[in-house]
Amino acid sequence: KQEVTQIPAALSVPEGENLVLNCSFTDSAIYNLQWFRQDPGKGLTSLLLIQSSQREQTSGRLNASLDKSSGRSTLYIAASQPGDSATYLCAVFNNAGNMLTFGGGTRLMVKP
């Protein structure tokens, strides 16, 4: 059974810092990995999708990497802003593409 772990569970940083969020998964037989953002009481907003054959994806200040063989992904946020405060979730699709398994999330607070 796939298990996804996110470390740290919570993070507080001053505005302007670069930061890294970590995600690990136990079964490397994945189709792809997706990072999401969730604001309190809201649904999930897709940030980045990395296919299993890719090593990284970039969108603006966000860069996500994937090391499938070691079961790890990182989300790098450059020059953090208070508006980045949210919970960040990583999720992996199994090889059949019919189930997305989530980590518990990292709650990020960026202080002005």
Added chain:
Amino acid sequence: DTGVSQDPRHKITKRGQNVTFRCDPISEHNRLYWYRQTLGQGPEFLTYFQNEAQLEKSRLLSDRFSAERPKGSFSTLEIQRTEQGDSAMYLCATKAGQYTEAFFGQGTRLTVV
């Protein structure tokens, strides 16, 4: 709005009542997923449809839960004889294909009193 739409956004019900939630996918997305999320946790998989066929069901989906996707378009999730433990956010997600991005709706927040 061309995103995933869920209705209602909030539902308060008394224990023992039945509730039904609806999810309207992004047009032409043939894959549809239901998830449940409790406070402080990541979403947990409930069930998966490809077109109108329900292909996967989690063991979390007890006999009181049923999901349908008639004609492969919108989907409904029904909970019968609700219990306080059913209080959660119910999320719907859709995808266009196997390798594509999943898009989530805003969720339905269920409170059972």
